Amino acid sequence: MHKRCPAERWSAGATLKSVESRYPAHWEADVVLSDGGTAHLRPIRPDDADLMRAFYSRLSAESIYFRYFGPRPTLSDREIAWFTNVDYDNRVALIATIGTEMVAVVRYDRVQPADHAEVAFLVEDAHQGRGMASVLLEHLRAAARERGIRTFIADVLPANHRMMAMFRQAGYTAQSHFEDGVVRMTLDLATTDSAVQVTAAREHRAEARSIERLLKPESVAVIGASREPGGIGQTVLRNLLAADFTGPVYPVHREVRAVAGVRAYRSVSAIDGEVDLAVLAIPAEGVLDVVKECAEKGVKGLVVVSSGFGETGPEGRARQDELVRIARAYGLRVVGPNCLGIANTDPAIRLNATLAATLPGQGRVGFFSQSGALGTALLQRVAQRGMGISTFVSAGNRADVSGNDLLQYWEEDPATDVILLYLESLGNPRKFFRLARRISRTRPVVVVKSQGVPTGHAARVLRLPDTALSALFQQAGVIRVDDLAQLFDVAQLLAHQPLPAGPRVGVVSNSDALALLAVEACRARGLEPVPPVNLGARAGGAEFAAALSGVLPDVDAAVVIYMPPIPGGHAEVAAELVRVAGESGKPVLATFQGELGMPVELRVPGEGPSRGSIPSYPAPEEAVRALAHAVGYARWREQPVGTPPMVEGVDTARARRLIADALVPGTEQVEIDATELLACYGVEVWPAEPVGSADEAVAAATRLGWPVALRPVARPVTAAADPHAPRRSGTVRLGLGEPGSLRQAYADLAATLSPGATIAVQHMAPQPSAATVVGVLQDRDAGAVVSFGLGDVAARLLGDRAYRLAPLTTEDAAALVRSVRAAPLLLGEYGYPPVAVDALEDLLVRVGLLADALPEVRRMDLDEVLVGETAVVVLGARAVLRPEVGPRLDVGPRRLR
Numbered sequence: 001m002h003k004r005c006p007a008e009r010w011s012a013g014a015t016l017k018s019v020e021s022r023y024p025a026h027w028e029a030d031v032v033l034s035d036g037g038t039a040h041l042r043p044i045r046p047d048d049a050d051l052m053r054a055f056y057s058r059l060s061a062e063s064i065y066f067r068y069f070g071p072r073p074t075l076s077d078r079e080i081a082w083f084t085n086v087d088y089d090n091r092v093a094l095i096a097t098i099g100t101e102m103v104a105v106v107r108y109d110r111v112q113p114a115d116h117a118e119v120a121f122l123v124e125d126a127h128q129g130r131g132m133a134s135v136l137l138e139h140l141r142a143a144a145r146e147r148g149i150r151t152f153i154a155d156v157l158p159a160n161h162r163m164m165a166m167f168r169q170a171g172y173t174a175q176s177h178f179e180d181g182v183v184r185m186t187l188d189l190a191t192t193d194s195a196v197q198v199t200a201a202r203e204h205r206a207e208a209r210s211i212e213r214l215l216k217p218e219s220v221a222v223i224g225a226s227r228e229p230g231g232i233g234q235t236v237l238r239n240l241l242a243a244d245f246t247g248p249v250y251p252v253h254r255e256v257r258a259v260a261g262v263r264a265y266r267s268v269s270a271i272d273g274e275v276d277l278a279v280l281a282i283p284a285e286g287v288l289d290v291v292k293e294c295a296e297k298g299v300k301g302l303v304v305v306s307s308g309f310g311e312t313g314p315e316g317r318a319r320q321d322e323l324v325r326i327a328r329a330y331g332l333r334v335v336g337p338n339c340l341g342i343a344n345t346d347p348a349i350r351l352n353a354t355l356a357a358t359l360p361g362q363g364r365v366g367f368f369s370q371s372g373a374l375g376t377a378l379l380q381r382v383a384q385r386g387m388g389i390s391t392f393v394s395a396g397n398r399a400d401v402s403g404n405d406l407l408q409y410w411e412e413d414p415a416t417d418v419i420l421l422y423l424e425s426l427g428n429p430r431k432f433f434r435l436a437r438r439i440s441r442t443r444p445v446v447v448v449k450s451q452g453v454p455t456g457h458a459a460r461v462l463r464l465p466d467t468a469l470s471a472l473f474q475q476a477g478v479i480r481v482d483d484l485a486q487l488f489d490v491a492q493l494l495a496h497q498p499l500p501a502g503p504r505v506g507v508v509s510n511s512d513a514l515a516l517l518a519v520e521a522c523r524a525r526g527l528e529p530v531p532p533v534n535l536g537a538r539a540g541g542a543e544f545a546a547a548l549s550g551v552l553p554d555v556d557a558a559v560v561i562y563m564p565p566i567p568g569g570h571a572e573v574a575a576e577l578v579r580v581a582g583e584s585g586k587p588v589l590a591t592f593q594g595e596l597g598m599p600v601e602l603r604v605p606g607e608g609p610s611r612g613s614i615p616s617y618p619a620p621e622e623a624v625r626a627l628a629h630a631v632g633y634a635r636w637r638e639q640p641v642g643t644p645p646m647v648e649g650v651d652t653a654r655a656r657r658l659i660a661d662a663l664v665p666g667t668e669q670v671e672i673d674a675t676e677l678l679a680c681y682g683v684e685v686w687p688a689e690p691v692g693s694a695d696e697a698v699a700a701a702t703r704l705g706w707p708v709a710l711r712p713v714a715r716p717v718t719a720a721a722d723p724h725a726p727r728r729s730g731t732v733r734l735g736l737g738e739p740g741s742l743r744q745a746y747a748d749l750a751a752t753l754s755p756g757a758t759i760a761v762q763h764m765a766p767q768p769s770a771a772t773v774v775g776v777l778q779d780r781d782a783g784a785v786v787s788f789g790l791g792d793v794a795a796r797l798l799g800d801r802a803y804r805l806a807p808l809t810t811e812d813a814a815a816l817v818r819s820v821r822a823a824p825l826l827l828g829e830y831g832y833p834p835v836a837v838d839a840l841e842d843l844l845v846r847v848g849l850l851a852d853a854l855p856e857v858r859r860m861d862l863d864e865v866l867v868g869e870t871a872v873v874v875l876g877a878r879a880v881l882r883p884e885v886g887p888r889l890d891v892g893p894r895r896l897r
Contacts, residue, residue, distance in 0.1 A: 022088045027143055029895035030328040031096075034131030034202070036209035036300070037331035038896065039103065041139055044093040048084050051095070051102040060125045066160045067122050069182070083107075089147050094140055096132055099295060099330045103127045106136040108144055108152065115150040119187075121163065133166050134202060138893035141172075141189050152187040171195030203894045204408050210333050211401070211409035214301040215344045215391050217276035218247045220353060221268055221299070223290055224281035224306075225251035225259045232305055233281035234259060235355050236341060243343075243352035243359065248273060268297045275299050279341065279353050284308030287337070288322055295330030302327060303353055304336035305372075310397045311338055324399045328896065333405075339396025340375035345389055346415060354394065356380075361608050363388020364417040364495045366410040368403050370424045372396040378422065378484065385597025387492055388608055390415040400896070402427050407435045410443065418495045419445045420487055428897045429462065429782040430890035433476045433805055440477030441641070444494045444633055447473060447480050448487050463779045464803075471803035471819065472782065475812060477636045479629050489626040492598060492615040497587035499634040505627065506551035507532035507620075509561035510539045514591065518559050518620035525628035530555055537565050541572035545580050552584040557631075559623050560590045560614075574601035574614075582612045587630065589623040592616040642809030647846060649682030652853050659856050663883050674860055674877035681846045685874045688713075688760040694743040700761040707737040709765075710745050713758040713876070735764060765873040769866040770826055770835050774844065776806075776851040776860040776879075783890075784851035786844060790822045791864045808848035813841040826867065835867040843872050858882040 028042040044052075056064075056075055064072050075083070086093050086107075093107035103124045108117035119140065123132045144152070156163050164183060168174055172195050173188040220240060224233035233253075238260055240249050250271050251259040258264050265271050268278065268290070278299045280287055284306050294302060309320035320337060327334045335342055341354030345362040352359050356376045360383040367382070367389050369375045375394040382389060390413065393406055403421050410416045419439070426432050426449075436445050449469065462469065473480040481487050505527050509515035515532040522529040533547045544560065551558055558581075562573055570593060581588035582604070592599055595616045598609040602616060617623040655677055662670050675685040689700040690713055701708040710733040733745040742761075749759060771791030778784050786808060789801035802819035804812045817823060817837055828834030843865065851857060860879040865872055890897070 024088055024143070027094065027139065029139060029893070031135045031139075031894055032203075032206040032210050032333075032896060033135070033331075034129075034206050034209065036206065036211075036213045036333070037098075037130065038210070038328045038333065039096045039098050039132065039331065040329050041094055041096050041136065041895075043088060043143075044084055044086060044095050044105065044107075046081075046085050048095065048102065049080050051097075052080055052084055052105075055102040055105070055122075055124060058124055058126070059122065063122065063125055063128075066157055066163065067120060069155075069157060092140065092143055092147070094136060094143070096127075096136060097329065098127075104132045104136060106133070106140045108140060108149065110149065111153070115148055117144060117149045117152060119152040119154050128162070131202065131206065133163070134170065135894055137166070137170060138199060139895075142893050145189055150189055152189060154185045154187070155182045156185060157181075158183055169198065171198035199894060204411065206894070207405050207408040208412065210301075211405050214277060214303075214333060214335060214401070215342060215351070215393075215409070216346075216349055217301070217351065219250070219274060219276050220245065220247065220351070221250040221252055221265075221271060221275045221278045222281065222353075223252040223268060223278055223294075225264065226253055227256055227259055231281075232355065233279075235357075236279050236281055236305065236353060237262070239352045239354060239357060239359075242357070243350045245350050245352070246348060247276075250275065268293050268299070271297070277301050277303065277353065279303045279305060280337075281305050284316065284319060284337070288319070288326060291323060291326050291332070292330070295327075295332060299332065302332055302334045302336075303339065303341055304334060304396075305339055305341055305355060306336075307338045309337040310399065320397060320399050327400065334400040335393060336372075336396040337399060338372055340369070340372040340394030342394070343389070343392040345391070354379075354392070358383050359392075361388045363390060363609065364415070364611075365389050365420055365491055366406065366413065366416040366418070367392045367420045367422075368406045369394045369422040370396070370398055370403070371422065374422070381484065381488060385488055385492060386600070386603075386609060387488065387495070387598055398425070398427060404428055404431050404435055407432075407439055407445070411435075411439045417443060418491050419443055420491055421445065421447045422484070422487070423447060423449045426462065426781070428890055429472075429779075431897070433472055433782070434890060436473075436476040436478050440633075441637060445478045446487055446490050446494070446629075447478050448482075448484060449473075449480060462782055464777065464782060464785060467799070467801075468777075468785055468787070468803040472785070472805050474636075475804050475815070477633065479633050481629065486625065486629075488597075489615075489617065489622055490629045492609075493587065493589060493626045493630055494633075496598070496609055496611060496613045496615055497581075497589070498585060499637070500557040500587050500627065500631050501634070502556040503528045503631050504555040504557075505529045505624070506548075506555035506558040507561070508535065508544065508547045508551055508558060509533070509620075510535045510537055510544075511561055511563050514561045514563060514620055518561065518591075518624055521621040521624035522628075525624055527624065527628055527631060540569050541576040544573050545576035548577065548580045548588070549584075552580070552586055552588075555586070557587040557589070557627055559620060559627065560588060560592070561620055562590065562592050563594065571601055574599070577614055578602060578604060578612065581614055587627070588614050589627055590614050590616045591618065591620045591623055594618050639811055642811040644807040644849065644852075645810050645845060647682065647842070647849070650846070650849065651680045655680035655850065655854060659854060659881055662881055663856065667883070669858070669880060669882045671878060671880050674862075674879040677850070677854075677857070677860075677879060678847075678862075678874070678877055681850045683843060683846050683874060685877050686762055686765060688762040688876065690758050690760045691746075692758075694746040697742055697746045697759070697761050698739045701736070701739075701742055704761060704763040707735050707764045708742065709734045709762045710736060710742065710749055711760055711762065711875075712749075712753055713760050760876075762875065765866045765875065766868045766871070768833065769868040769873070770832075771864045772826075772840070772867055773801075774847055774862040774865050776847060776857060778851065778855060778858045780855075784848070784855070784857075786816065786848050786851060788816050788844065789820055790825070795820070795822050804848070806848035807852040808845050810841070810845065813844040813848070816844055817841060833869065836870050836872060837867070839870070839872045840865070840867050843874075855884050856881050 090110040096104040106121045108119045110117045167185050176185045222237045225237040251264040253264045278294045310317040344351040356379045505522050507518045512534045519529045602614040604612040691697045736742045773791045775787040784806040800821050804816045825832050858880045862877045864875050
């Protein structure tokens with residue numbers, strides 16, 4: 001059967017619209033392929049004719065046969081014109097390029113019925129098996145759905161097993177039948193859980209592989225390695241050699257024959273062997289040319305330690321953007337620029353491609369630092385504590401490789417048990433929280449997040465308050481600590497001791513005063529200390545072993561304090577502590593002679609610190625602080641993963657129509673009453689009637705039913721507005737049961753409000769009830785965040801509010817309610833009657849679904865939400881709408897962002 005060219009069957013009435021005006025630039029994307037390389041995807045253009053001819057000339061006869069079901073050695077000029085001129089609606093084609101060459105193309109042609117389209121692929125033989133077709137299908141699907149296509153149809157020859165497998169494994173609902181020697185496959189493009197999981201799995205494998213190529217090179221070139229003492233390039237070279245890197249190292253310098261006794265090469269292309277990793281330590285002005293040379297050589301990754309990029313201003317930022325563009329276009333990932341470098345302590349690799357001469361030994365901790373300047377000090381601190389690391393990456397300006405990429409790698413890295421992140425910015429917060437929530441289930445992620453964003457970083461400033469950011473970290477299971485000392489305190493516990501099963505803590509000490517400090521610290525951190533065991537100043541190894549053995553069965557963790565007044569005997573005590581702790585299977589921490597880190601005495605016999613070694617802290621309070629973080633993390637891991645529940649009464653399509661009607665063309669922002677919008681998600685707002693006089697108030701009360709409340713219409717919801725901010729006292733009148741009191745209340749309230757303020761009459765809500773406030777803040781980078789707090793003045797003044805990223809699972813909603821300090825007032829404690837917390841949690845879930853599905857809702861305030869004994873009542877709601885501009889981060893097909 002001959003597969004006809006679309007030009008032979010498309011309706012003669014089809015017309016092409018202006019390519020320049022319709023070119024969908026937002027369809028362009030850099031993507032990571034399954035082998036870790038990169039490619040650039042974009043819509044095809046008429047000026048791609050020569051690229052198409054060259055691409056077609058490199059195809060094998062088999063690839064052409066599978067595409068056209070017969071021989072077609074060349075394409076005619078008419079066919080080339082047809083393929084490269086599309087209208088980006090009825091006919092769409094996306095191409096993949098690497099460097100200056102086109103390596104793949106995917107296209108669809110709309111057929112009848114109008115929401116169906118035929119789809120076809122062509123991938124150059126040299127690039128088949130790299131996941132090119134699957135990522136192209138993801139992007140073509142997104143483009144097709146944007147244009148109203150809901151079903152793809154593909155005719156595939158039975159022998160084309162690879163293409164049929166790709167369609168079947170895409171995760172979409174697929175059907176196939178055999179007819180006239182061809183397998184016709186039909187794909188329903190509706191999003192399914194399976195498709196989402198397939199996409200996430202492919203993203204994970206590809207991005208992890210791209211980092212693996214950087215951290216496990218078989219050869220390294222140092223470009224800019226000169227003889228100048230103290231030079232950046234020479235420093236990296238000497239550190240590579242001192243670490244005894246297991247592969248060849250190639251210094252590159254245009255003028256010298258050897259550096260540090262190693263033969264040098266005039267250029268990367270002159271190197272007679274393959275190069276996996278290139279470290280660039282040359283002036284910024286020359287970096288771009290060298291990147292192209294590295295690409296031509298076949299280098300797989302770059303570490304740019306050179307400065308002079310985004311941190312220097314607009315000119316440097318433009319150079320940095322071009323660096324990333326060129327590198328990705330040629331299939332390379334970039335660490336940096338302006339970074340410290342990367343390291344891998346695996347004995348089979350022994351890579352120290354950094355500027356830091358002091359590198360910690362092998363350990364179980366993966367460490368990512370954005371700061372290049374701080375990186376050396378951080379590595380020194382790790383080494384001083386006796387801790388080891390598995391791998392280390394300093395991203396500098398983080399123009400390409402980010403913490404998200406390292407999370408993908410460390411998730412399944414057998415050498416890494418704990419992940420440490422020093423973050424100065426979050427380039428893609430949506431993706432970070434998605435990955436962290438998944439990875440924290442198996443590996444603890446500990447973060448220090450500094451305030452502000454450095455000039456050179458490719459990141460936008462989050463509009464969320466820092467308290468909200470901390471709450472999102474907590475929701476994702478991330479352990480956020482305040483400073484670097486705490487980062488390492490927590491890391492050495494998690495890397496070497498098991499997680500605690502609960503909050504009960506035993507204290508064994510030879511100092512009564514220090515034991516009391518430990519107990520007080522436990523109580524302050526929400527832990528449950530049992531009475532401490534004080535052994536006296538002269539206790540030795542046998543006494544400590546017996547006491548610890550007696551305490552551990554009744555607690556979840558133990559803190560041992562050993563501060564002998566007279567030196568001596570510490571080796572015996574340490575050995576006994578390690579033995580007893582190992583046999584118990586419970587975490588044991590120590591304040592051991594005031595030492596910090598992983599003392600040799602407290603290590604499990606063997607090479608370096610390992611599982612079962614006991615971390616030591618200078619003071620018991622620091623040990624307890626680290627333990628409290630571990631207890632909180634263990635408690636989070638015990639919670640079910642959860643998924644956003646399916647709720648009744650949701651009509652997202654109607655909600656989108658309401659938003660479209662409100663956001664008329666040319667509208668930048670509009671504020672609306674959110675009653676109808678909330679109704680689309682099954683949330684009823686208590687009826688209220690605005691009135692302009694006392695007479696109108698009485699008439700409204702008669703219609704609504706007595707008694708009534710009198711209140712100002714909700715305040716304008718502006719970017720700076722805060723639903724949790726204290727409201728002016730005396731602005732609500734309650735329990736008005738007859739016309740006279742209502743008229744007097746109207747007059748009093750009108751006198752206290754500013755001119756032009758609107759007053760509304762509402763039927764009195766059920767009493768008693770607790771006043772709460774629910775809000776939505778849409779951060780373009782982080783996503784939609786739901787906030788919750790009590791509505792009384794004290795809670796608002798104290799900023800007692802909680803936050804969670806939407807959509808909310810049932811567990812998220814429950815945690816959101818219980819995260820505010822005043823939550824006991826809702827749960828029936830301190831003599832207060834319990835309220836309908838289950839109804840409140842249902843409301844929060846519905847608000848979260850709305851916020852996640854409708855990014856145009858920039859802000860929404862439900863103020864107030866009264867929670868009664870059996871139900872919740874929303875007294876008022878306002879929303880600010882703003883058009884969505886451009887693709888959302890972490891939404892849609894895979895792409896490097």
